[in-house]
Amino acid sequence: MSGQSALPRESPLPGVIAPAPVVRGRRRLRPILAVVVVMLLGGAGVAWWLTQPPAVTAFVHVYGTIDVRQSQLAFNNNDRIARILVQEGDGVKRGQLLAELDTTRLQANADKAAADVEAARYTLTRLRNGSRPEEIVQARAALAAARATEANDRLTYTRYAKLARANAESQLNRDTAEQALKVATANRESAGQALALALEGPRWEDIKVAEAQLQAAEAALAFARRQLADAQLDAPADGVIEDRILEPGDMASPDRPVLTLDLTNPIYARVYLPERELGQVRPGMRAYLETDAFPGERFPAWIGFISSTAEFTPKTVETTEVRAELVYRMHVYACNPDGRLRLGAPVTVVIPRKGNTPGDNAPAARGAQPCG
Known part of the structure; x- marks a missing residue:
C-alpha cells in the first residue's frame, strides 16, 4: 500500500535506519522541465533578435x-582570305590591321570606276566650254559656201527660165536648174542654223545630263574604293584575340566571323x-x-x-x-x-x-x- 511504502525500512545493521527510497517519477520530470525552460528562453531570444533592426555596415x-x-570580327565583303596577321592570345590596338582579302577583282573595279569618272568629267567640261573658235570659223565658212552655191544656182535658173520662155532652151534644163536652186537654198539655211548652234553652244539640258552622269560615276568610284578598303579587317578597339575561326584560303563573307576579339x-x-x-x-x-x-x-x-x-x-x-x-x-x-x-x-x-x-x-x- 502507498502509505506503507513511504515509511523507512529497517537497516540490516542494528540501530541504523535505512533512507527512504526516491520516487522515480520526479527523476524523469526534472530534465524535461529543464529542456522546456531552455527552449522558451531560446525562443524568446530569437524573437528579440528578429525584431531588432539590422546593423548598418560600412x-x-x-x-x-x-x-x-566580345566582338565577332567579319569582313564587310565577299572574297577569299589572303592572310591573317594575328594569332590567338595576341594583344591588339584599335585600328591595327588584322587580316586581308584577295584584292585582285576589287582593285580592277576601282580602276574602272576611276576611268569612268575621268571620262564623265571631260564630257561635262567640253559641254560647259561650248564650241571652239575653230568650229565657229568652220561654220561661218560653210555658210558662205552655201550662199555662193545658192547665188550661182539662182543665176543659172534665171538664165534657163528666160531661154525656155523663148523656146531657146529645153524645159528639162529649166526644171533641173530650178531644183538645183532649191537644194542650194536648203543647204544655205542648214549652214546658217549650224552657225547659230555653234555660237549658242550646247543645251542646258545636255549639261545637266553630263553633270548627273559625272555624279553617278563618282558614286560608283566611292563604292569601289569602299569595297577595296573593306578588304582589310582592322581592330575596332583594344583587346585580345580569343579565337581564329577562319584561315587563309577560306571564303569570307559579312555573315562569317573571322576572329573573336575580347574587349578586355x-x-x-x-x-x-x-x-x-x-x-x-x-x-x-x-x-x-x-x-x-x-x-x-x-x-x-x-x-x-x-x-x-x-x-x-x-x-x-x-x-x-x-x-x-x-x-x-x-x-x-x-x-x-x-x-x-x-x-x-x-x-x-x-x-x-x-x-x-x-x-x-x-x-x-x-x-x-x-x-x-
Whole structure:
C-alpha cells in the first residue's frame, strides 16, 4: 500500500535506519522541465533578435564573376582570305590591321570606276566650254559656201527660165536648174542654223545630263574604293584575340566571323544586388573588386548598370544570402590594363556607403569611363 511504502525500512545493521527510497517519477520530470525552460528562453531570444533592426555596415558586399565583352570580327565583303596577321592570345590596338582579302577583282573595279569618272568629267567640261573658235570659223565658212552655191544656182535658173520662155532652151534644163536652186537654198539655211548652234553652244539640258552622269560615276568610284578598303579587317578597339575561326584560303563573307576579339579594357563584373540594398547603390558610385587570385589586393571599379527588373538569385552565384531572395543584376566596371582579371573569375564587389556619390562619376553610369 502507498502509505506503507513511504515509511523507512529497517537497516540490516542494528540501530541504523535505512533512507527512504526516491520516487522515480520526479527523476524523469526534472530534465524535461529543464529542456522546456531552455527552449522558451531560446525562443524568446530569437524573437528579440528578429525584431531588432539590422546593423548598418560600412560597405555593401555583392558577389559575381568577371565578364568580358566580345566582338565577332567579319569582313564587310565577299572574297577569299589572303592572310591573317594575328594569332590567338595576341594583344591588339584599335585600328591595327588584322587580316586581308584577295584584292585582285576589287582593285580592277576601282580602276574602272576611276576611268569612268575621268571620262564623265571631260564630257561635262567640253559641254560647259561650248564650241571652239575653230568650229565657229568652220561654220561661218560653210555658210558662205552655201550662199555662193545658192547665188550661182539662182543665176543659172534665171538664165534657163528666160531661154525656155523663148523656146531657146529645153524645159528639162529649166526644171533641173530650178531644183538645183532649191537644194542650194536648203543647204544655205542648214549652214546658217549650224552657225547659230555653234555660237549658242550646247543645251542646258545636255549639261545637266553630263553633270548627273559625272555624279553617278563618282558614286560608283566611292563604292569601289569602299569595297577595296573593306578588304582589310582592322581592330575596332583594344583587346585580345580569343579565337581564329577562319584561315587563309577560306571564303569570307559579312555573315562569317573571322576572329573573336575580347574587349578586355574595361571589363565588368556581373553581380546581383539584394533588393534591400537597392536604395543605397546607384550608377556611378565607386567600388572595389576583390578576387581569390590576388588576395589582399583591391581593383578600383565603378557601378555602371543596374537592372530595372528584379529576378531570383541565380544558382551559380555564391552568396551568404538566401537564394530565393529578389536581386537586381548589376555591372561593375573596372580597368584591366594588365589583363589580370580573367573571364569567369569569381569576385567580391565592395561598395563603400559613406562619401560615395555618383556625381563625380557621371560617365561611369554608362560604362564609358576611360581607362588610361
